[in-house]
Amino acid sequence: MLAVKVPKREAEKVRRKLIDLGVLAKGYAVKREGEFILFPVTGPVEGFELVEAEFERLERKPHSYREVVEVPDEVRGLLPSSLDIIGEVAIIELPEELMPYGKAIGEAILKVHRHIKAVFAKGSKISGEYRVRELIYLAGERRTETLHRENGIRLKLDVAKVYFSPRLATERMRIFEKTHPWEVVFDMFAGVGPYAVLLAKKAKLVFACDINPWAIRYLEENIRLNQADNVVPILGDVRKVAGKFEADRVIMNLPKFADRFLREAMLSVRDGGVIHYYGFGPEEDLFSEHEAKIKAVARELGFGVEFRGERKVRPYAPRQFNIAIDFQVLK
Numbered sequence: 001m002l003a004v005k006v007p008k009r010e011a012e013k014v015r016r017k018l019i020d021l022g023v024l025a026k027g028y029a030v031k032r033e034g035e036f037i038l039f040p041v042t043g044p045v046e047g048f049e050l051v052e053a054e055f056e057r058l059e060r061k062p063h064s065y066r067e068v069v070e071v072p073d074e075v076r077g078l079l080p081s082s083l084d085i086i087g088e089v090a091i092i093e094l095p096e097e098l099m100p101y102g103k104a105i106g107e108a109i110l111k112v113h114r115h116i117k118a119v120f121a122k123g124s125k126i127s128g129e130y131r132v133r134e135l136i137y138l139a140g141e142r143r144t145e146t147l148h149r150e151n152g153i154r155l156k157l158d159v160a161k162v163y164f165s166p167r168l169a170t171e172r173m174r175i176f177e178k179t180h181p182w183e184v185v186f187d188m189f190a191g192v193g194p195y196a197v198l199l200a201k202k203a204k205l206v207f208a209c210d211i212n213p214w215a216i217r218y219l220e221e222n223i224r225l226n227q228a229d230n231v232v233p234i235l236g237d238v239r240k241v242a243g244k245f246e247a248d249r250v251i252m253n254l255p256k257f258a259d260r261f262l263r264e265a266m267l268s269v270r271d272g273g274v275i276h277y278y279g280f281g282p283e284e285d286l287f288s289e290h291e292a293k294i295k296a297v298a299r300e301l302g303f304g305v306e307f308r309g310e311r312k313v314r315p316y317a318p319r320q321f322n323i324a325i326d327f328q329v330l331k
Contacts (some may be wrong), residue, residue, distance in 0.1 A: 001023070003038040003053040004045055009036040014048070021045065028055040029128035062112050069108035072100045083109065086166050087146030088117040089159055091135065098138075106139025117141045120159070130212040131254075148196070151176070153201075154225050157192040164191060168253075171313050172198055173323065175276055179203050179249060186268050188238045188261060189229040189254040192218040193231065200228035205247075209234040209241050230261035243267040250275045255322055259290065263296040271331040274308065276324060283319040286312065290325055304330035 006014045011030075021056055023191045025040035025249040031053055040055045062068050062168075066079045075097050083092040090109050094102060099121070106119035118141045123134035135144065144160040150169040157164050176198050179185065183203045187196045190208035192215055200206050200223075208231050212217055216235040223231050234241055242264030250265045255278040265275050279290045287310050298305045305327040313322040 001053065001055060002041050002043065002162075002257075003031070003051050003055070004041050005033075005038050005046040005051050006048065008032075008035055008037055011039075015039060018045065024223055025055075027058055027060070029058050033235070037281040044109070050327055065105065065108040065112045068111055069201075071098070071104060072331060075101070077103070083095075084166055085113065085116065086159055086164060087114060087148040089144065090116045090119045091120045091159065092119065093124060101238075102136065102138045110140050110170055110285075118143055118146075119217045120144070126163060130161075130214070132212075135160050145243075151198050153194075153197050154222070155192055155194055155197065155218075155222050156225060157218050158214065159210050162192055162212060162218060164194065167314055168194070168213075170318065175199065175249075175251065178274075184246070184251045186245070186266060188242075188250060188252050188268075190219060190233075191215045193228075193233075193252075195251050195253065196231050197222050197226050197228045200226070200231045206231045207234060207241075207245060207247065208232065209236065209238050209289060211235070211237055239264055246270045248273045252277045255279050255316075259293045262294060263301065265299060266301055266303055268327050269329050272328060274326060274328050278322065278324055280316055281321055281323045283321065284309045286310070286321060286323050287325060290323070294325070294327060298329070306330060 004018065016304050018041060021039045023043060023045055027040050030037055030039055036052050046049060077097055083090050102121055106236045109119050110116055119138040120135040121138055123136040126133045143241040145158045149156065151173050172195055175195065178203045179199050181202060181204060185199050185203045185206045187206060187208045190196045190210045194206060196206045196208035208219060213235055218235050219233045238261060238286055247269055250269045252261060252265055252275060258277055258279055269275055281287060294305055308328055309326040312326050313324050316322045
């Protein structure tokens with residue numbers, strides 16, 4: 001096939017130009033001949049030396065495990081399009097009909113995502129005081145501890161012992177961008193510290209509370225990993241911690257039950273401080289019920305509230321969304 005022949009020192013510049021011109025042939029490996037590089041092209045290119053050459057075809061890499069997994073046609077349409085990747089661990093939600101093919105699905109995920117070492121299926125919903133779920137082993141190594149990287153920080157955790165969602169990385173960065181260097185932050189349900197450790201890079205001080213001893217153990221390790229010495233880990237019930245200090249910003253990342261802790265959040269924020277509240281809402285009316293609860297608790301305490309922003313964070317279930325409400329407390 002037709003090729004452009006250039007000296008090695010000019011190869012990268014020429015490659016970019018061929019891409020810009022739309023003439024670089026896709027699916028072929030470039031060829032080296034002594035001090036020259038040969039690029040396959042789809043037609044003549046003015047201003048370059050053209051030669052005839054044979055090129056090795058590149059094997060197309062699959063983009064999804066669904067392209068390589070072998071399951072019966074009658075259940076192929078049930079294969080999930082998404083999975084959670086936490087460090088070197090992948091967690092996928094499989095309908096009952098696909099569970100007999102769990103091993104094949106797990107091995108397909110390992111084949112496509114080479115950095116993943118272990119694959120599990122969700123065995124139950126998140127439940128209990130510690131917000132954890134049962135996991136079913138599918139393929140790879142039988143381990144649940146991993147090191148996850150996001151937003152420039154490292155987080156060590158065990159996916160079987162603590163709650164963690166990689167899908168909130170963008171939301172965590174949104175709060176980071178709103179935080180000021182002089183602020184004291186209270187992370188009421190801190191987990192292993194994805195909010196707390198990130199915000200510590202910008203805030204003056206971060207109080208991070210969780211009732212799960214495993215979460216605090218990993219939080220303490222993540223403080224060391226990221227040199228986040230301005231994070232204060234607190235093991236215990238947030239009800240007993242609330243009101244013992246005054247924060248400029250409070251994070252309530254407990255969407256299923258956050259409304260039960262609004263009183264504690266408002267008692268812990270200074271006059272004019274901001275609370276980031278998370279909940280679940282139906283598509284037809286995402287925010288009204290949560291707004292009403294926020295206003296009711298504020299009235300009980302004799303406070304005022306001013307809503308500063310509302311947004312859909314991510315889909316949670318059919319016609320249900322994880323939502324965020326930012327509001328200011330006026331005392």
